[in-house]
Each structure stands twice: as C-alpha cells, then as structure tokens.
Amino acid sequence: MAQIEVRHLSKTFTSKDVKVNALRDINLEIEQGDIYGIIGMSGAGKSTLVRCLNYLEKPTVGEVWVEGKELGGMLEKELLKQRKDIAMIFQHFNLLMQKNVVDNVSFPLLIQGVKKKEARKRAKELLGIVGLEEKALAYPAQLSGGQKQRVAIARALASDPRILLCDEATSALDPQTTASILELLKDINNRFGITIVIITHQMSVIRKICSHVAIMSLGEIKEQGRVDEIFSHPKTKEARELILKDMEGEGPVNLAKPQERLKEAKKIRIVFSENSSFEPVIANMVLKTGRPVNILRADTKNVGGIAKGEMILGLPDDKSLQQEIEDYIRERGLEIEEVTGDV
C-alpha cells in the first residue's frame, strides 16, 4: 500500500443555497519518499485536497489512508496524534510574530511536553539544517521571506514528521529564493526520507523538484504520473497548457515572430532526450529537404535531473514534404506529436 492513498474523494461546500463541488472523485497514491506535486489554476481544488490529506478538511465522500490507516475512521485524539507525522508549511509562513526564531521552532515541541532546554537544543539543531543558526534570536519581522520560510520548515520538522505538506510554499518568493527553498526541500527529502507533497500553480516548481505530479482542473485530476513522462508525453489539454506556460515563464526561445513566419500548414512538437542535440538535427534536415521550417519555440529544461528539450516546428503546406521531414526526425530517434492551436 502506498504511504498516502486517496480513494474516490469528493468535497462539496454548501453554504445557504450555494453548493461548490470543490473536489470530484479524486484518486491518488503517493509513495514514501516521493516529492509529489499537485498543480492547477486558482480554484482547481488544490488547497482543499491537501487539507483533506491531514483531515483539516473532512471529505464529503471517499477515504484518505495514511500509512495503512484510514483517517475518517479515527477519533479526534487519534487524528491529532496522526497529524504529528504530517507537518505543513504555508505561503505566508504563519510564524508567531511576537516570538523569536528559536522560540518559534521550539513551540511545537513545548506543546508536546518536551522540556524547554531540550526543545531549544533541538530547535537550534533544526535551524542548522535549514541554514539559519545565526538568526536564532531574530524576530520574524527582521527576516526576509526566504528566511521566514526556512524558519517555518525548521518548525515543521520539529515533530519529526514523515510527510511534509507544502501549500504554495514558494508563491510569495522571488525566483532565486524559490530555487533555494526548493533545494532545501529536496535536501530534506534526500536526507530524512520525508515524503513531500507540494501544491503549486507553477510548473517550474514541479519540474525542478517533483518526482510525480497530479494536474488538477475544476476539482478533478486530469492527468497524473511521473514528471519526466508527463513533460515528454502530456496527454491532456491541461498538461500541455501548463508546460507551454512554463516555457513562456522562463524565457523560451520564441524564434519565429508571426509576421516573419513562412506559411505553415501543420505544427509538430519534437521531444529531445538527454543525449540529443536539436540544432544539428534541424539544420541537417533543412539542408536535406532544401526547404526551411518555422521554429516556433525551442527550449531545453532540466526535468528531475534529466536534460529534456522540446521544439515546436511549423511545417510547409506540402504533404509529401511534411512526411519527409517527420520521417527524418523519427529516424533520428526523436518523438513527434502534432500540435493544434496557437503556440
């Protein structure tokens, strides 16, 4: 059994005469040690889903199993105990502003009944793990956003959780700070084997550290699986859109401007594996066929540690030439799929 299993989970919010189906028939399996991303636009149901994973939100229908135990069958006391193993961090850090850093981190330990001296000692160790030892006596207001999130991570680790839920933990941070927090989460996952569930609306976050992803839209999971597979072979419109948006966000090469494009009849997407270099392939293809193509987008990315790249080409309005180009690309071991709509 997976460490976290969600079965046929639905959540409906009802207020007065308005009903919102926030989650519909969600099924998920998250293995121990995964970094699992849940991505979707605003209102997709991500926060509601992640809050169901520790029963901060009670599903209307369905089951959540954590380490072989069904949360819905637990008494409130058992649930509180279970939540010790499922820590959470948030977009706005949720630190205690009147307490200094070391006291913020000690706080959950004191609540658990750990003696003050021991709690402070452990808190200082945790601050070492997140690289903030020298800020132990500072107050949250004196810290940057990235430092505040590090304190929140240290505090989350205080109860020795086996699962860490991150609700838009990097959304309030600039790209560089985001990268450093993602590195820290990856390091924590590596060193301590803590399973991490990350909610985000940014595909770049998924690409940088997640092993698996579920793509949500309007309360449903549209696609889920290994991140490298979804990036290479997105099956749904939602996945394709998120991947394209990600490319835009990080400055892809948008080579042919609309006014400069040759008339094109078909668009294809080529996926490059870690060993292929697209430039010689395309240059040689153009030389061989003697006809130029529009390179509409080109991008290479580091996906889960593997170099991946893709390119979208606009092909001329000549069926046999299209076939020749596609055959040439396929013979070089590259995969092709047709793209519809604007790119």
Ligand SMILES: Nc1ncnc2c1ncn2[C@@H]1O[C@H](COP(=O)(O)OP(=O)(O)OP(=O)(O)O)[C@@H](O)[C@H]1O
């Ligand atoms: N307590 C609530 N009462 C009523 N409706 C709610 C409640 N919480 C969430 N919803 C609704 O459920 C849907 C899903 O919301 P949710 O916050 O889970 O989405 P999200 O994907 O996390 O969005 P965001 O990225 O904006 O936080 C939305 O339509 C939202 O308005």
